[in-house]
Amino acid sequence: MERFSSISMAVVRRLPKYYRYLGELKKNDVKRVSSQELSRITGFTASQIRQDLNCFGGFGQQGYGYNVDDLHQNIGSILGLDKVYKTVIVGAGNLGQAIANYTFFAKSGFIPEALFDINPKLIGLRINDIKVYDVEELESFVRDNDIEIGIICTPKNQCQKVAETLARAGIKAIWNFAPSDITVSDDIIVENVHLSESLFTISYLLKEKEEVLKAKKL
Amino acid sequence: MERFSSISMAVVRRLPKYYRYLGELKKNDVKRVSSQELSRITGFTASQIRQDLNCFGGFGQQGYGYNVDDLHQNIGSILGLDKVYKTVIVGAGNLGQAIANYTFFAKSGFIPEALFDINPKLIGLRINDIKVYDVEELESFVRDNDIEIGIICTPKNQCQKVAETLARAGIKAIWNFAPSDITVSDDIIVENVHLSESLFTISYLLKEKEEVLKAKKL
Known part of the structure; x- marks a missing residue:
C-alpha cells in the first residue's frame, strides 16, 4: 500500500488503542488524564x-x-470515525454472519450494505436484516x-479472486479475514x-510461565 | 497478567509475525534470508x-x-508451537462456530475439546465434530x-461471568473475543x-488518503 504521509504506521496502529482506552476512561466518568496515567x-x-x-x-x-472527552473525540475524528463507510461482506458462512451480527461495527459507522456467497442455500437470506446476494453480483x-470497504470472510482459496473482483469494482479498502494474504494494486x-x-x-506466554515455574522449583 | 521474564511484550508480539513471514518464505522455497531482507x-x-x-x-x-527452515522451526518452538493445547470454546453462536470450523488452529496444536452454550437448540449439536455442551457443565x-485455554465467544454481557467460571476451574489462559475486556486473577x-x-x-488510512488527494488538487 502506497502512502504519502509522514505519520508512521506504528503511530497509526497506536491510535485505535488510545481511542479504546480513552473510551473506557470516559465510560468511568474520568474527566482528565496525564500522559503518565495513560502510560x-x-x-x-x-x-x-x-x-x-x-x-x-x-x-x-x-x-x-x-481532557478525556476532548481527546477521545479528537482521536475519533483523526481515525475518521465521525464519518460513515459503506461496506460489503463477502462470504456468508459463520464468520461473515458473525460480522454481520456484530452491531458494534455499524454503530461505529461501518455499515454493511450486503453479504455475498456462492452457496445457493444462503443466497436470498437476510442476516441481521442484511441481504445475501450471489457473489456473481458483487462487482x-x-x-x-x-461501496468503500470490502470485508473478505471466504475460505483461503477464494480470497484472492474476491479481492481482484473488489479491486476491479473500485473498492478503496479491503479487510481480509481469510487466512492468506492477498495481493492487489498499491x-x-x-x-x-x-x-x-x-x-x-x-x-x-504459557510456555514462558511453565519454564519460570520449573526454574523456581529447581 | 504477572510475568517473570525479561523479554518485553513488544518482542513477544513480534515473534508470531516473524514466524508467519518465515512460513511464507519456506512455502516459496527460500532457503536463507538476511536481516535486511526480513526487514x-x-x-x-x-x-x-x-x-x-x-x-x-x-x-x-x-x-x-x-537459514529459513531452522529459524522458522526455532521460533515455532520458542512460541510453544511444538506442543498440543486443549481448548474449549464458550459461546456456540456464529463466531464460536467459525472458530470451531477453523482447522488452522487445530493444525497448529490448539485442539478444541468442546463447545458450550446456554441455548438449548445448540446444546447436543456437533460443530466440525466438536460437541456443544450446556454451559452449566463448563466448570x-x-x-x-x-483444559488449558478457554476461548470466549459470548456476547459482551456474558464474558466476565464465563471468565470467572473458567478461572475457578483452573484455566491457564483466556482468549477473549467478546468486545469487552475481562478481569481475572493475575x-x-x-x-x-x-x-x-x-x-x-x-x-x-482512508481519511489520510482522501486528504492527501485533496491537497494535491489544491
Missing part, C-alpha cells in the same frame, strides 16, 4: 504518547494533562452503490487480520 | 530483528544470514479434562482480541 493504562511510555499525539497537534496542556453491486488499502498472532502469543 | 518483508528494522532474535540466542551467522469439564494469561483496532486503522 500506566496503555503500556506505552509517557514520552511515546506525548510524541504520538504531537503528530496531530498535541491536545494536552502542561500541568493539566488531557456491479460495489460499483453501483459506491492504491487499495489492505488490512489482513491474523488471529493466529494473538493465539501464538498465548502459547508463548 | 523489507516485515517492516521492522534489520537491527530490531537482530536484537529480537538475540534475546533467544541469535540463530544467524554473519555474512550468511538466517467441571475444564477441571476434569485439564496468574491467568488473558489475550483480548480487538477487531475494532484493525478496522479503525482502515478508516484512518
Whole structure:
C-alpha cells in the first residue's frame, strides 16, 4: 500500500488503542488524564504518547494533562470515525454472519450494505436484516452503490479472486479475514487480520510461565 | 497478567509475525534470508530483528544470514508451537462456530475439546465434530479434562461471568473475543482480541488518503 504521509504506521496502529482506552476512561466518568496515567493504562511510555499525539497537534496542556472527552473525540475524528463507510461482506458462512451480527461495527459507522456467497442455500437470506446476494453480483453491486470497504470472510482459496473482483469494482479498502494474504494494486488499502498472532502469543506466554515455574522449583 | 521474564511484550508480539513471514518464505522455497531482507518483508528494522532474535540466542551467522527452515522451526518452538493445547470454546453462536470450523488452529496444536452454550437448540449439536455442551457443565469439564485455554465467544454481557467460571476451574489462559475486556486473577494469561483496532486503522488510512488527494488538487 502506497502512502504519502509522514505519520508512521506504528503511530497509526497506536491510535485505535488510545481511542479504546480513552473510551473506557470516559465510560468511568474520568474527566482528565496525564500522559503518565495513560502510560500506566496503555503500556506505552509517557514520552511515546506525548510524541504520538504531537503528530496531530498535541491536545494536552502542561500541568493539566488531557481532557478525556476532548481527546477521545479528537482521536475519533483523526481515525475518521465521525464519518460513515459503506461496506460489503463477502462470504456468508459463520464468520461473515458473525460480522454481520456484530452491531458494534455499524454503530461505529461501518455499515454493511450486503453479504455475498456462492452457496445457493444462503443466497436470498437476510442476516441481521442484511441481504445475501450471489457473489456473481458483487462487482456491479460495489460499483453501483459506491461501496468503500470490502470485508473478505471466504475460505483461503477464494480470497484472492474476491479481492481482484473488489479491486476491479473500485473498492478503496479491503479487510481480509481469510487466512492468506492477498495481493492487489498499491492504491487499495489492505488490512489482513491474523488471529493466529494473538493465539501464538498465548502459547508463548504459557510456555514462558511453565519454564519460570520449573526454574523456581529447581 | 504477572510475568517473570525479561523479554518485553513488544518482542513477544513480534515473534508470531516473524514466524508467519518465515512460513511464507519456506512455502516459496527460500532457503536463507538476511536481516535486511526480513526487514523489507516485515517492516521492522534489520537491527530490531537482530536484537529480537538475540534475546533467544541469535540463530544467524554473519555474512550468511538466517537459514529459513531452522529459524522458522526455532521460533515455532520458542512460541510453544511444538506442543498440543486443549481448548474449549464458550459461546456456540456464529463466531464460536467459525472458530470451531477453523482447522488452522487445530493444525497448529490448539485442539478444541468442546463447545458450550446456554441455548438449548445448540446444546447436543456437533460443530466440525466438536460437541456443544450446556454451559452449566463448563466448570467441571475444564477441571476434569485439564483444559488449558478457554476461548470466549459470548456476547459482551456474558464474558466476565464465563471468565470467572473458567478461572475457578483452573484455566491457564483466556482468549477473549467478546468486545469487552475481562478481569481475572493475575496468574491467568488473558489475550483480548480487538477487531475494532484493525478496522479503525482502515478508516484512518482512508481519511489520510482522501486528504492527501485533496491537497494535491489544491
